[in-house]
Each structure stands twice: as structure tokens, then as C-alpha cells.
Amino acid sequence: MTETISSESRLKVYPSMDELPQEEQALIQAAQASALRAYAKYSQFQVGAALRLEDGKIITGNNQENACYPAGLCAERVAFFAAKSQYPELAIKAVAVVAKRAEDEIFRAASPCGSCRQVMSEYENNQEDPIQLYMMDAEGKIYESASIENLLPFKFSEASLGNT
């Protein structure tokens, strides 16, 4: 006998940024500004991430590429590692992720890669509140995930190690 278990990711979709509270709009704008500073020499794909800490500080990051391709790092991990290396005691409330091709004017839909979900999940597991995640598509619609866990079903975590 087999059974099927399933997990569903749910995203709330806002027709435009104007529908969001001011502080989330500011977060997305910070992510956009950061994307424009990306070092994306090889892919020409600029990604920006901006996260808000519990005290209101905004920390940004963008993708940093390398001639030795795998040595580069995604925008989300640059931002999360920057935040946690400077403010390890402050919880992360929300993160916005945006992307664009260097030759384009407009931002396009981009969802965090699996490795970045894993890294964000690690920090979410160590704080009380979930981390809200915002993404934007080419039409300017905003996608809100209530947590990182929502984007990482059947996750691997500290608990999986069996030593907690």
C-alpha cells in the first residue's frame, strides 16, 4: 500500500506595488537599486535582494559573479550573509528579490534558487517570526510568500541532523 503526501506553496498576488504598505514598497525599491549595482559580468542577469531587520534596518545584496563561475554568489545569499554577519542577534522580517537582464529596462519575475531558499530557511528556523518574501514580475505584479518554509516544502534542517 502506498499513500501520497503533498505540499502546496501559496502566494498572495498584488496587482501592483501601490497596494503594498509603504515599508514593503521601500524594500522592493531597495532591491531594485541593488540589482543595478550587481556584478553580473558573465550572465548579464542582475539580481537584487533587500531585507528588513526587526529594528527597521535595510540590508541589500546583489549577485557577485566570477570568471570561475561556481565561485560567484546569488544576491539573496550576499544579503543574508551580510545581515547575519553584522547583526546576528536581529531577526529578519521580510526580503524582496528582483531581477532584470542588463539590456532590459524592466524587471522580470525571478524566484529564489534552491540554495538560497535553503540558506534563508536556516535563519528563519532560528527566529520566532517567519520571513516574508516579495517578488515582482514584468507586469509589476507583486507575489508575497508568508514564509520561506512556504517555498521549501520537505526541507532539510537542523532537525534532520537528529542531534537537537
Ligand code: THU
Ligand atoms: N541568481 C541570483 O542572484 N539569485 C537567484 O536566486 C538565482 C540566480 C544569479 C546567479 C547568477 O549570477 C545569475 O543570477 C544567473 O544565474
